[in-house]
Amino acid sequence: MTELVPPIDYIQRWEDLIRARRVQHDAACAAQGRTTDDYWARRAEGFRKFVQEAGKQADPFIDCILKELRPDDSVLDVGAGTGRHTVALARHAKHVTALDPSASMLKFLREDIGSQGLGNVDVINGGWPEAATNAPRVDVIISAHVLYPIEDVESFLRAFDGHANRLCFLHLMTGQPWFDQIQLWESVHGEARRPQPTYIDVVNVLRQLGCFANVEISWTDMPRSFEDIDDAMDRFMESIAVGEDEGKVARLRKGLLEQLAKTPEGRLAFPHRRYPLATVWWETGALSGGA
Ligand SMILES: C[S@@+](CC[C@H](N)C(=O)[O-])C[C@H]1O[C@@H](n2cnc3c(N)ncnc32)[C@H](O)[C@@H]1O
Numbered sequence: 001m002t003e004l005v006p007p008i009d010y011i012q013r014w015e016d017l018i019r020a021r022r023v024q025h026d027a028a029c030a031a032q033g034r035t036t037d038d039y040w041a042r043r044a045e046g047f048r049k050f051v052q053e054a055g056k057q058a059d060p061f062i063d064c065i066l067k068e069l070r071p072d073d074s075v076l077d078v079g080a081g082t083g084r085h086t087v088a089l090a091r092h093a094k095h096v097t098a099l100d101p102s103a104s105m106l107k108f109l110r111e112d113i114g115s116q117g118l119g120n121v122d123v124i125n126g127g128w129p130e131a132a133t134n135a136p137r138v139d140v141i142i143s144a145h146v147l148y149p150i151e152d153v154e155s156f157l158r159a160f161d162g163h164a165n166r167l168c169f170l171h172l173m174t175g176q177p178w179f180d181q182i183q184l185w186e187s188v189h190g191e192a193r194r195p196q197p198t199y200i201d202v203v204n205v206l207r208q209l210g211c212f213a214n215v216e217i218s219w220t221d222m223p224r225s226f227e228d229i230d231d232a233m234d235r236f237m238e239s240i241a242v243g244e245d246e247g248k249v250a251r252l253r254k255g256l257l258e259q260l261a262k263t264p265e266g267r268l269a270f271p272h273r274r275y276p277l278a279t280v281w282w283e284t285g286a287l288s289g290g291a
Contacts, residue, residue, distance in 0.1 A: 010204040014153045014197055021194040022149065025241055028189060032243030040081075042238045044104035048082045050224050050235075055084060060218030061144055061171040062088045064279040068167055069093060073139040076163065078128045079146030083109030089142075090118045099135055101127035129159030138164050141284075144171035148196040153205050161211070161287045170280040172199040177239075178222055178275060184240050187255035188248050199278035206280070210288030216279045225269035232256050232268055 040047075062085060069075075072094045077086045080098035082105050090096045090113075100106050103125055113121050124134050128143075141164035150156050161168055175181070176195055185193035199215065206213045226232040233253060242248045260268040 008204070010201065010208045011154055014201055014205055015151055017195060017197050017201070018149060018151045021196050022151075024191075024194045028241035029243070032241070032245060034243060039238060040102035041104040044082065044102065044108065046235050046238070047105070048108045051082050051084045053224055054220075057221060059084070059088065060216075060220060060277055061085060061142075061169070061279055063218070064216050064281065065089065065140070065142060065169055066092060068281075069140060073166070074136065076135055076138040076141045078141065078143040078160065080109060080123075081105045081145075083112055085142060085144055086121060087112050087116065087118065090121050093120070093140070095120045095122070097122045097124060097135055097138065099124040099126060099128060099131060101125065101131075129155050132159045132163055135163065139166045140164060140169065141167075142169040142171075145173070147172060147202060153197075153202070154209065157202075157206065157209065158287060161282075161284050164284045166284060168282055168284055170199075170202060172197075172202060172278050172280065174199050174217065174276040174278050178270075178273070179236060179239060182255075182259055182270060184236060184252065184255050188240050188242060188251045199280055202280055206282070206287070211282050211286035213280045213282045213286075216281075217276050218279070219274045219276050222270065222273050222275050225263055225265075225267040226260070227267060229253065229257060229260070229268065232260060 069089070069092055071092065075089050075093045075096045077089070077096060077098045080086045080100045081102070083098055086096050086098040086109060098106070098109055098121060106123055106125055110123060113123070124131060126134055128146075141160055143160065147153065147156065147170065175198055180193045203213055203215060224235065226235065233256065236242070236252060236256065240252055242252050259270055261271065263269045
């Protein structure tokens with residue numbers, strides 16, 4: 001029988017999305033004689049500022065996890081970055097392991113562990129799933145905003161699900177990053193930015209792997225404001241792949257100045273908007289078969 005609507009291979013769709021976006025970003029970097037390899041090393045300080053400002057709001061991902069977390073649970077934070085979730089969960093769990101391939105991001109995490117005297121956190125410098133063998137098996141495994149550039153989503157998710165005794169939590173955007181939505185890439189490069197996967201893509205991939213995941217949507221305020229235009233430029237130079245090109249630098253500055261407005265505190269911010277985020281979670285062992 002002919003199917004009226006052909007089935008979608010969501011794993012293939014995921015790969016296609018990521019490849020197209022990466023090719024576009026790599027090409028923009030290559031045009032400046034650079035690679036994207038040390039992207040997070042260059043972004044670490046700016047990301048730290050974003051996290052500090054976001055930390056003034058409630059964190060919907062932490063709220064979701066805390067509903068299920070037990071005090072004697074061990075947790076693995078995959079792609080922990082500068083450690084906002086690791087540090088928050090260390091106060092509620094028996095032990096947290098933070099794993100990330102970027103030494104620059106982990107430097108900030110280590111500083112916080114030290115300054116807050118957290119004795120129940122370990123750090124592993126490595127990527128997932130390659131470094132899974134170095135990480136302890138845990139009760140609860142989490143990963144926030146890490147999947148967007150991960151091409152082999154099936155290996156990531158199988159290792160993720162296979163590494164925890166009880167629960168898996170992912171946190172993702174529901175749409176494109178807000179800096180894509182304000183057309184900065186278009187202003188600088190003159191072409192539409194290729195989209196990255198969102199929560200609905202991972203829900204579909206999980207379904208294809210046999211797992212019916214739970215989804216909780218929460219709304220958050222777009223957090224980031226800037227000291228001045230140079231601070232805003234610092235934030236976007238890497239993600240918009242501007243490099244040293246004077247024309248691109250000027251177009252980014254113009255694009256930002258057109259959209260940023262002074263706040264009552266004298267900072268610069270984009271017009272206020274609410275932003276939906278998704279927590280995707282399931283009980284471990286839900287993925288069927290093997291790769
Ligand atoms: C947007 S940051 C998110 C950091 C943190 N989870 C948070 O929400 O604040 C993405 C992080 O994923 C890390 N990352 C990239 N590829 C990874 C991989 N294969 N395995 C684990 N982490 C990865 C990056 O180094 C970076 O620190």
